[in-house]
Amino acid sequence: MAPMVLALALCAALAATAVAAEPAAPAKIILDVDMAEDVDDAGALAVLHALADRGEAEILGVLVCSKNEWVAPCADAINTWYGRPNVPIGYQRSHVFGYKNAKDPQHETPSNYVEKVAKACPHKLQKSSDAPDAALLARKLLAAQPDGSVTIVSVGFLTNLAALLDTRPDEVSPLDGEALVKQKVKEWVCMGGVFPEGSFPGGAGEYNFMYDTVASVRAINDWPTPVVFSGFAIGAAIKVGARLSETPEANPVRQCYQHYNGLTNREAWDLTAVLYAVRGAGNLWKRSEQGFCLMHAKVSHGVNEWIPTPAKQHRYLQELMPPADVGKILEALLIAPPKGK
Ligand SMILES: [Ca+2]
Incomplete structure (x- = not known):
């Protein structure tokens, strides 16, 4: 190669490197949790903070879909531990009808850890119902962002997201909920469902879809x-949490796992959704063919049916990397010290 050609080739290679090294804009994330009955919501919030610490995510807000006065304070404590005490938190106001609360819409989601952790760790929010309505907060957060820029990650029931679709135009936006979501949301990443079967052997639907069934359908x-x-299968194959024992005792996420299961490993359902939402499928997962995850209300609570069709923009994750290796990635994020700690 002539020296001049070589020099040009080198310049081109350097320019390409410079372009490749340009950091991607952080993913704008709204996380909707049912942190209460299970502990992986706490792990998911921790992973999201770790990704934000690495410049990969921007946390716009946290929504709470479970009915429990200690969930929002517990989430607030985790946000505070990670140095983000001002992340807005919204709380559900609208459980409709479902498997757990069919007879009692006021049914509280029990928890063996949120109250203990909230009482032990610094935070500001005193009770969940002190937080604004989750659907209205989501409107405010979405309206402030560029079109097509926000990823919503739900790792609990679909109470808040159904309520968001049902919101009417207000001072925040002249658009109704559906139009606002269509304009601002890039993608909804949803932990839930059984794919492609739609239900477990025996006919039961997946928990997140089943809990507030009418909301899931909507x-x-x-x-x-x-x-x-x-x-369900994606996160069920991965277990993390025990290594939180390597983090400080003051870490509220460690305390969540401590109270929940004595600081042992737990399935990583919710953590997988956060990781995909921020980093994409990469070499971790495959994305299924395009289709429609049709929710049924009457067959059995929370049963979904997978219908391959280009007419709907639904996909589900399929395993690619061995789950144990995905688990190592999640675990490293879960136990990473907060930036500056
Ligand atoms: Ca959850």
Whole structure:
């Protein structure tokens, strides 16, 4: 190669490197949790903070879909531990009808850890119902962002997202909920469902879809943007949490796992959804063919049916990397010290 050609080739290679090294804009994330009955919501919030510490995510807000006065304070304590005490938190006001609360819409989601952790760790929010309505907060957060820029990650029931679709135009936006979501949301990443079967052997639906069934039907069947589901099997194959014992005792996420299961490993359902939402499928997962995750209300609570069709923008994650290796990635984020600690 002539020296001049070589020099040009080198310049081109350097320019390409410079372009490749340009950091991607952080993913704008709203995380909707049912932190209460299970502990992986706490792990998911920790992973999201770790990704934010690495410049990969921007946390716009946290929504709480479970009915329990200690969930929002517990989430607030985790946000505070990670140095983000001002992340807005919204709380559900609208459980409709479902498997757990069919007879009692006021049914509280029990928890063996949120109250203990909230009482032990610094935070500001005194009770969940002190937080604004989750659907109205989501409107405010979405309206302030560029079009097509926000990823919503739900790792609990679909109470808040159904309520968001049902919101009416207000001072925040002249658009109704569906139109606002369509304009601002890039993708909804949903932990839930059984794919492609739609139910477990025996016929039961997946917990997140089943809990507030009417909300699931409304949110999933009518959602106006692409949706990617991290179904039950994806996170069930990965177990993390025990290594939180390597983090300080003051870490509220460590305390959540401590109270929940004595600081042992737990399935990583919710953590997988956060990781996919921020980093994409990469070499961790495959995305299924395009289709429609049709929710049924009557067959059995929370049963979904997978219908391959280009007419709907739903996909679900499929295993690619061995789950144990995905687990190592999640674990490293879960136990990473907060930036500056
Ligand atoms: Ca959850």
